[in-house]
Amino acid sequence: MGLGVSEWTKLSSDGDKFWKFDEPKGVGRCGIADGYYCSSTGSYTDRMYFEFGPSALAGKHVLDATFRAYETWSFNCTPYWVDLERTDNISEGTRWPGPKMLDQMGDRYVSAGRGDLCSPGQPNSWIEFNDNPDESDENLASTVRSFAAGKMSRLTLMLKAKDESEPRAWKRFDSNAELKVNYLHTPGVPTDVGVTPGTGTKTQCRPSSDPLTVTVLTPTVKARVQTKVEHYQGEEEGSLQAEFVMERSSTDTTSGSWSRVWSDYKPDSGWDPDGTLETAVTDNRADGGLYRLKARTQSHWSYGGKSGDLFSPYSSWCYLRIDSTAPKTPxxxxxxxxxxxxxxxxxxxxxxxxxxxxxxxxxxxxxxxxxxxxxxxxxxxxxxxxxxxxxxxxxxxxxxxxxxxxxxxxxxxxxxxxxxxxxxxxxxxxxxxxxxxxALAPGPTGRWRFNDGGPGGLDVAQDTGESGTRHDAVFRNADGTGWSTLARRGAGDFSLRLNDNLTDPAQQVGYASTDGPAVNTQDSFTLSAWVYLSDATANRTVLSAPGEFGSAFTLYYSSAYKKWVFNRTAKDQDPTQGSATYIRSLADTENPPLKAWTHLTGVFDTQGDADKSNDTIQLYVNGRPQGAPTVLATAAPTYTPWTADRNLMIGRTKVAGSYGDYFMGRIDEVALWQEAHEDKQIREEHRLNTNGAPANELVAHWDATISSGTQVSESPEDPDNPASTSFPYNRGGLTLSATGATLGGDDATALNLNGTSGYASRASGPVLDETGSFTVSARARLDKTLLAAKPVGYRAMVAAQAAPGGKESSWSLWVEKVADDGFLWKFGRTALNSAGSITDTAVAPAQEPVGAREWDTWVDVTGVFDATQDFTHTDGTQRFGVSKLYVGPFAQMGEDNPGLAQPQQGSGALSVGRGSARGTTGHYLPGALAKVRIWTGAMTADQVSSQIALPAA
Structure with a gap:
């Protein structure tokens, strides 16, 4: 494989820089020797930098690597040494003396580019750098191997003269340098690992709390071999085997010790390509025994007269009990x-x-x-x-x-x-x-995505529903309504802005409405919306369906309860005949975070019959049901399922014949269905899939590379143009601590942290509704010397959101010293009870310790919390959501349990470089940070690769 450069520059000691130059430039001391000079403007020293992105190489195991640059000129015919060094990364703002030098990659004793001025001739030539096995300080292949494995975000190589005081060593090289790489596909954890329970063909994998019963003494086991990343079309698909391992409990209970009793490889001989489902049959196992099975993929390679094997991590354990007397398949x-x-x-x-x-x-x-x-x-x-x-x-x-x-x-x-x-x-x-x-579910009776306008554009949002009659939503009271670029589907999307641009309460009456009812409120229905609440001093309505006097339903924030509420009115009560009766389904927790995207769903369920005594309402927040369904007739004997015959209201409701309770903030992705949705459908709506992948919205972005002074600044709306509009969510900067934190660096600004007192933070708290799905990522550089001095068990916090009470973190990214010479990246969540005691943790650790090439270089670490995915703990309990960790573009498989048993929302300080854990605040990071970014929505592995790990930025 040939890998071209993505960024390149030449720096000169006189202050000149040549970003992405397109003609040959110099390396070495440009001066005077033997009566000749290289420049008429004086002497200076040149260095050349080439930076590579990992996209084409990601996930491949590098066997050998060669860097080559095209030399077009030498000062004279005598060869001189040229060094190839790995450095820190470059940007357009990089200036002399350039980024920090990290490691020697190789050197060459060469002269080329003088043609027939030399005898023999020295034509222009590719100069290649490849590891010399006799020189232990040449580390190109191992460095490129770490780069492909995601251990560094970018690979930057510098050409320099070994003797920068010797003008005769000056040379010119073109801009077309490249890496030539020989590789094989890294093996990935096998999928479809499981056991066939009897004589059938289907397999299952069960947790220890509920082992699979197998009625034959020779179980059939299966695993589908995988490469770590999908190969490109036309690439070799790998030479793979599946290794199976089975262990038995010493007591045939989950509390016993485990020992290996059987293993096997498939295929028996030779190798299979990526995606092959391998099958094996165990030898005789003991009746009544408790066993567990795991599998891994083995990859075979042969290159340069050598051969070898690589292994993926093992899959999770699958538990089974052999019981020939148990009932058979019904x-x-x-x-x-x-x-x-x-x-x-x-x-x-x-x-x-x-x-x-x-x-x-x-x-x-x-x-x-x-x-x-x-x-x-x-x-x-x-x-x-x-x-x-x-x-x-x-x-x-x-x-x-x-x-x-x-x-x-x-x-x-x-x-x-x-x-x-x-x-x-x-x-x-x-x-x-x-x-x-x-079959497919009926389509929505109304859907308003608010993606069809923009600032200065239309004042109508199109109804893109699929059932019934379309009802576009018209913006009312222009001062309080408009389009906003703060929108749930990310860049290029819009939402409905309501009233938070106004300071006069009399003008805060903006809303949107349809030209007729969009759903029959007498029959089962489901409504859904994404909301961004910016003010909680009064009731704030998201959706309502008015009748003559009141609203059949209202989805809103209650300032009295301090909770999200979905209600129904018992009947359309004439206020002159008495007060209306409201029946509520309330959120489980108070004080939802402001200026954070939250997904709300309300379900009215008639149970498919005409019996009003079993009608229920249920509120869902971020895809999770809030308490038990409320039985309407039990809560209010006067309840009757009445029909609202007026326009659907977005942003206000009707109470006692008058309209009010106007929303403040943003509303997006409103939808209504004429049926009661099940939990899975609601969680699917929470995912907000776009082209098969969940949508995510960047809601916070702090960038030390453009910062100075006492704050890490927010990134501008256009990161490629620092002078562009400020970040649209306007979170404010992260303020540096009084000591131990500085903005600066060898070649560009970074947040440098001393590991004992340095950090940066914002006191105003969370930027997310953490009971839903989210993604957080940081570009960090670890200081090996300072971390090595920390005790075993030390957590160095990269980024963390404090939990209520300030002694724990609701979420955090950190590196932990797990042994004298072992460090692991981790992402975790902590749930607390009302007393502030820890009730649960969900930790996703890296599968491998921090490697030699990860120190003192930039690495992207990303934590994802997917609230739509349930997780079965080893104790058999169902957990709220799943934590995942990515190092570079690669998902990590750890041994810890990554699910929470209950939702958790952070409050208080959001910090980088320190955090709270184990009852204390501190846990300082020795190293540096370049960027911290936070998204609403759980990224997939492909999105982590494309949006975080592989782009040049």
Whole structure:
């Protein structure tokens, strides 16, 4: 592979710089020797820099690397030494003496470019630098290997004369330098790792709290081998094997010690390409034994007369218990509306939230089945439900199987004789599986994305709903309404701005409304909106459906409860006949963060019948249900499901015949459906997919590379133009501590931290609603000498948001000293109770210690919290969301449990270079920071690569 430069420059000691020059420039001392001179303007020294981005190389294992530069001139015919050095990164603002030199890459004793002026001739020539095995200080291949592995954000190489005082060593090189790399695909963690429970073909991977029951003594295991990153079309697809490892518990319980009892490689001989599903059968295992299985991918290479193997990290453990006496796989028969997929036909039926009927019956080999448990296997963890048979071995008809999403779903059913296993738990047999396809849900009756205008443009937002009649939303009261570039789908998107640009309360009456009702409020419906609340001193309405006197529903912030609320009015009450009765579904927690994007959903569910006694409302915040559904008739006996016949209101409501409770802030991505959505559909809406990937919005960006004085400044709206409009969210700068923190550097500004007292922070608190999904990333440089002096267990905080009380961090990125010579990057979350005590943590560690090439160089570390993804803890509990860590562009697989059991919101200081943990604030970072960025939304691996790790900025 050839890798071209992405940035390059030449620096001169007289102050000149030549950013991205397009003609040959000099290296060495430009002076006078032997009666000749290289410049008529005086003597100076030149150095040349070439910087490479990792995009084409990311994820590949480098076997060999060669840097080459095209020499076009030498001062005379005598060879002189040219050094190749790795340095810190460059920018257009880099000045002499240039970035810090980090490591020797190689040197060459050469002269070229004088043509027939020399004998023999010395034509222009490529000068190549490749590691000399006899010189231990030449580290090009190992450095490029670390670069490809994401251990540094950019690779910058400098050409310089070894003797910068000798004018005869001066040379010219062109701008077209490149890296030539020989590589193989790094192996990735295998996917689809699991165990076949019996004689079937499907596999499952279960946690220790719920081992898979296997009824044969020789289980079949599977794993799909992977390369670490997807190869490009036409590239070699890797030579891979799967290694399987099985261990048994010494006591056949989860509390026993584990020892290896079986392992195998597949294929038996040779190698398979990326994506091959490998299958192995174990030897005889003991009946009643508790086992666990994991797998990893092995990659084989051969180059330069040598060969070797690389291994991925292992997959997570899959737990199984062999029990030949357990009930066998039950039978599953479909009722309505769903039908079983066959090899040739998988017909969509029903829809999300449409209940299906199924009958479970015992296997013909069983005679004592007393119960069944079932779950839907989807990308999210599902609740498991249990039903008992009326009599032993009787079939059971289940009517409440509600798929949460469209597409092919798999119903998994296990039978039990209600006997107990060795750990005192009810034993369940192996699962039977029934695949069926769920039809698409009806489209929204109204959807307003607010992406169709802009400042100075239209005052109407188009309704892009799919069902019923379209109702565009018209902006009312021009002073208080408009378009905003603070929008949930990121750069180029817009939202509805309401009232927070005005100081006169009499003018704060902006809102938007449709030309008719957008949903029938008498039947089941779901409403959804993203909101950015900027003022909480009064009630603030997001959506409402007015009738003659009041509103059938209102989604709003309550200044009395200090919570988000979704309500219904018991009836359209004439205020002259008495006060209206409000029935509320309230958020679990008070004081939601201001100036932060929050996803709100309200669901009204008639349960599909005309019986108003079972009608419910439910508020969701960031995809999570808030408390139990509120039964309307129980809360208010006068309740009746009445129809609002007026315009849908965005930003105000109607109370006792008058309009008010105007919103202040931003509203975006409003949608309504004429059905009650299931949890999975609501979490899918929270993801806000755009072209198959979740949308994310950059809501904070601090950039030390453009900062000076006593604050780390916000990045301008256009990072390539520091004079452009300031960052639109206007978070303010991060103020430097009184000691230990300075802005400066070898070649460009950075936030330099002494590791004992230096940090920067903003006291005004969080920029996120952390109960939802978010991404935080920092470009950091670690000081190895200072970190090595810290004690084992020391946490050096890169960035952290304080939790309530200030003694812990709601989220933080840090590097931890885990051994005398071992350091790990980590991203974590901490949940607290009302007393400030820790109730849960979710930590995602790096899978490998900080490597030799990661010290004293810039590395991108990124933490992602995905609130839409459930996580099953090893103790069997369901957790709120999943923490993920990326080093460079690569997701890390750690051993810790990355899920929270409850939502957590930070408050107080947001800091870089220090944070709170273990009851104290401090944990100072020795090193430097260039950038800290925060997004609403959980980035995927591809987005981390494209938006953080691989761009030049």
């Amino acid at each position: 039978t599953i028969t479909a009722g309505t509306p769903y039908t079983k997929c066959t090899a040739t036909l998988c017909e969509p039926k029903g829809g999300p939230s449409v209940p299906g009927t199924f009958t479970f019956a015992p296997n013909a080999a069983d005679s004592d089945v007393k119960a069944y448990r079932w779950r839907l296997l989807t990308t999210d963890a599902d609740d498991t439900k249990t039903v008992n048979a009326t009599t032993t071995n009787a079939p059971v008809k289940v009517t409440g199987v509600k798929p949460g999403l469209p597409g092919t779903q798999t119903l998994s059913v296990e039978a039990s004789d209600l006997k107990f296993d060795r750990e005192g738990r009810v034993r369940w047999g192996p699962p039977a599986e029934f695949a069926f396809k769920v």
